[in-house]
Amino acid sequence: MTIINFTPWTALIGGACIGAGALLLMLVAGKTAGISGIVSGIATQADKSWRLAFVVGLVLVPAVLFATDQVAVPELASQSVVKLVLAGLLVGIGTRLGNGCTSGHGICGIGRFSWRSLVATGIFMAAGIATVSALGWGA
Known part of the structure; x- marks a missing residue:
């Protein structure tokens, strides 16, 4: 995705669905x-x-x-396997260092007004922006 084809309505609907799912899990099972x-x-x-x-x-x-062509499958063929594996490993390491991931901190933690989650989400976002900017992947 680039800013050229950003679709705010689908992003809003997707975010609302994620939030509703997190809320439902909390209400029904008491789980984050x-x-x-x-x-x-x-x-x-x-x-x-x-x-x-x-x-x-x-x-x-x-x-x-993907199978019903409701959404397009992301094109990853142009990316090297090494780059994809490295990206996955770095996300996993960051998740362990941050004691959680963007869904736990960014959706559930901020929703509970957790300062720790607010700081962690800010660091996640800053690191992602810095990485994309430094490597020139945002164009």
């Missing part, structure tokens, strides 16, 4: 929708069923949308 915590909890926590269902939904819904 932090993806890194949910995924790591599959291996370490006793309550695996809701975690597995959550992760399956995260994978299944986009797969159905």
Whole structure:
């Protein structure tokens, strides 16, 4: 995505759906929708069923949308495998260092007025902006 084809209405709807899902998980199960915590909890926590269902939904819904041509599949063929693997590893390391991910801090933490989450989200955003700017990927 570039700023040229930014679609604010779909972004607004998507953000509202993510927020509604996080709120529903909190109201129904009393759980925070932090993806890194949910995924790591599959291996370490006793309550695996809701975690597995959550992760399956995260994978299944986009797969159905891509398969039915409701949304376009992102073009990654022009990116090197090394770059994609490195990006994934850096995101994972940042998630561990920040004690959570953008969904946990940015959606749920800020929604709870957590200063720690506000600072973490600011750092996530600044690091992302700096990386894109330094590597010239924003054009």
